[in-house]
Amino acid sequence: MKYLYYLLIYLSLISVSFAKNDANILNISEPTKYIAQDFDVLDYSAELEFPVLAEKSLIAVNEVTLRWLTRQDTSKFYFHLRGLNVDSVFYDAVKVQYSKVGDSTSATMHFEVAPPKSNLNDTAKIRIYYSGIMTNEGKLQPWGGVHYDDTLLYALGVGFLNNYVGTTQHWLACYDLPSDKATFHGKFIVPKGNNVAVGGELDSLDKSSDERDIYYYSYNYPPATYLLTFNIGELEELKFDGASVPISVFANPKDTTAARFAFKMVPEMVTYFSETFGPYPFTKVGYVLTKKGSMESQEMINYYKALCWSxxxxxxxxxxxxxxELSHMWFGNSVTPFDYRDAWLNESWATFSEALWMSHFANYSAYLSFLDSKRSLYINNLTKIEGVIPLYDFPRNSATSNYPSTIYMKGAVVVSMLRWKLGDSLFFRGLTGFLKKYKYSNMTSEMLQTLFEQISSKNLDQFFDQWVYNPGWPKINAKVIYRGMDGDNYLGETLILEQTQTEGWGFQKGGYFFDLPIEVTFKQKDGTRHDTVFYLNGDMKTVPLNQEKYYTLEINRGINQKALMETTGIEYLDATSVEESNSIANLHYSIFNKTLFINFVKSTNYELQIFDLLGNAIFNTQSYNSNEIIADLNSYINGVYYFIITANGKVLVKDKLILY
Ligand SMILES: [Zn+2]
Incomplete structure (x- = not known):
């Protein structure tokens, strides 16, 4: 789905509760906690009669075909249904009792059905008869659930501001969690003359009655329940040629002119994404214009009508x-997270796909501009509203939501950084490998990381830890030291890049980000530019510039890549005015590899000596015409020591050193 405008979320602060209120609930998955179930739903076959669209009335029966994976005395089938009344439940044609667990405030409100003791079949058909007036998630910005707008009756499968996330349970009695994907057969009985736009294939259409039309649709590629939709009303079908699968846009006749224009690039999108991600995973591409949207319902995207007109x-x-939304057919629909903690796997990758599309539609520079706009919006605006939250398992209470904009905007830039880190051939091989391996099934962030590690032979723990599992971003202060000028341009001597954030973000919440690509642009007065990517590991890095010419410096505005970072300042310093006492640019002891890193502002001859408390010299190293000393102290026992650093024999610093 596409993010709501974050201001709306901000204005509709609500409090949602994920509290468990019944011990029984522990057996059923929660929106953010996947639990393996005893059953596996294979198919839903629903007969859905919509007598009066404007009333949102429904008379329904859903036949659930399931297989018992394990069968214990306590085994039960669970289904969700909100706002509608269960009339009766049959287990293999025998009427059975059912019980409701939780109330409408509960994230896991559901119904339980126990198999009759005498029935030991491995598979079962459970028929649920239900009816009533369909509702939606309510609250101030109702989104997920059923709506009747502009003479169209339609359903969106997730909500922003409820505590149960999946909202197909507002019209279909089903196990409404993304971990159990099942085929779906729908018999849609609608008032005469209305069209029905849903995913799957139209098996048949019965127009023999004077009062009603009956549409039979089959989803043969099992969708997660939140990806089901229906759209019933006066809809004209516009067909778009030019891709390997049929493409249709359903719109009210009043909107077809706008739709013909707005969707004209979709055939090229389908072709481009199929080449980039692997073959299109379903049999058709559909969009339907709805007043609320956009939502990536499988093969029938609910598209925000006002945006089409825009x-x-x-x-x-x-x-x-x-x-x-189209990219979600791969990210989210074919390959689906087990639960909503991994919502970033859908939204970050779909937003990154927008950037990819811009690189194809326009050029690579448009790709970088798109990412930079997300980076800037995230750091400068979103974090002030949603707070600083991680991509994975973010908090869902106000002022965030089930789909905070962070996972779209920060997420897109983070995915682009994975691309830059791995390089295009490994990145796209990993991407297509992942989509192929988990096609039509479920996955987690760990599975994604493992697959990229296998394909690249790189350990990605640090990358995922600092960018996905932990919050925040690096704030970079740059100092550039020059010595003299050449015409209008300065002659660079040293560049110092420093992480200045103090929030305890970064790798293992240790405060710093590692392997951070910082692209520096040296711009000369005549416009000549030179872009170089430096990698910052930890708090600071000093780079010799070898008389690189520049008039101004730019950071993270280069032509190669975009990092999720903030530039807090660029200082231009004259080397002759930099005091010798400032010669040490950075002194950093890493507990991870028990190593002392020392960087100096300029290159000359340095010496490091380390003494124990009795004054015995235990370590000595020298560097010649260099600006760096690295001391591996792994062979020394932990404890308190003293060190002296000299430059050309002159003492720069004496201090205490604690090895641990
Ligand atoms: Zn999305």
């Missing part, structure tokens, strides 16, 4: 939102 009026056919 593209039309601006004559902008890039339509990154169409690309975002």
């Amino acid at each position: 593209h039309y009026s601006k004559k902008d056919s890039s339509n990154t939102t169409a690309a975002h």
Whole structure:
């Protein structure tokens, strides 16, 4: 789905509760806690009659075909249903009791059905008869659930501001959690003359009655329940040729002019993504214009109607939102997280896909601009509203939501950094390998990391720890020291890059980010530019510039990549005015590898001596015409020592050193 405008989320602060209120609930998965179940749903076959669209009324029966994976005395089938009344439940054609667990405030409110003791079949067909008036998640910004707007009755499968996330349970009695994907057969009985837009394949259409039409649809590629939708009303189907699968956009006749324009690039999007991610995983591409949206319902995307008109009026056919939702067919729909802690696996990758689309639609510079706009919006605006939250298992209470904008904006830049770290060939091989391996099934962040590690032979613990599992971003202060000028340009001697954040973010919440690519642009007065990516490991790095010419410096605005970072300042310093006492640019002891790193502002001859408390010299190292000393102290026992650093024989610093 596409993020809501974050201001709306901010304005609708609500409090949601994920508290468990019943010991029984422990057996069922929660939105952010996957628990393996005794059953596996294989198929839902639902008969859904919509007598009066405007009333949102529904008369339904859903036949659930399931297989028992294990069968114990306590084994039960669970299903969710909100706002509708269960009339009766049959287990293999025998009427059975059912019980409701939790109330509407509970994140896990559901119904339980125990198999009759006499029935020991491995598979079962459970028929649930239910009816009533369909509702949605409510609250101030109702999104997930069922709506009737502009004569269209439609359903969106997730909500922003509820505590149960999946909202297909507002119209379908089902196990409404993403971990159990099942095929779906829908018999949609609608008032005569209305069209039905859903995913899957249209098996048949019965128009023999004077009062109603019946549409039979089959989803043969098992969707997660939150990816089901229906859209019923006066809808015209627009077909778009040019891709390997049929593409349709369903719109009210009033909106078809705008839709024809706004979606004209979709065939090229389908082709481009199929080449980039692997073959399109389903049989058709559908969009339907709805008043609320956008939502990546499988093969039938609910697309925000006002945005379609905005593209039309601006004559902008890039339509990154169409690309975002289309990319979800791979990220989220074919490959689905087990639970919503991993929502970033959908949204970060779909937003990154928008950037990819911009690189194809326009050029690589548009890709970087797109990412930079997300980076800037994230750091400068979002974090002030949503707080600083991680991509994985973020808090869901106000002022964030089930889909905080952080996972879109920060997430897209983080994915682009993984691309830069691995390089295109490994990144795209990992990406397509991942999508192929977990096609039509479920996955986790760990599985994603493992697959990229296998393909790249690189350990990605640090990358995932600092960017995915922990919050925050590096704040970079740069000092550039010059000695003399050449015409209008300064002659660079040393560049010092320093992480200045103090929030305890970064790798293992130790305060710093590692392997951070910082792209520095040396710009001369005549516009000549030179872009170089430096890698910062830990708090500070000193780089000799070898008389690199520049008039101004830019950071993270280069032509190669975009890092999730903030530039807090660039200082221009004259070397002759930098005091010798400032010669040590950085002195850093790493407990991870028990090593002392010392960087100096300029290159000359340095010596490091270390003494124990009795004054015995235990370590000595020298560097010649260098600006760095690295002392591996692994062979020394932990304890208190003293060290002296000299430059050309002159003492720069004496201090205590604690090895641990
Ligand atoms: Zn999305």
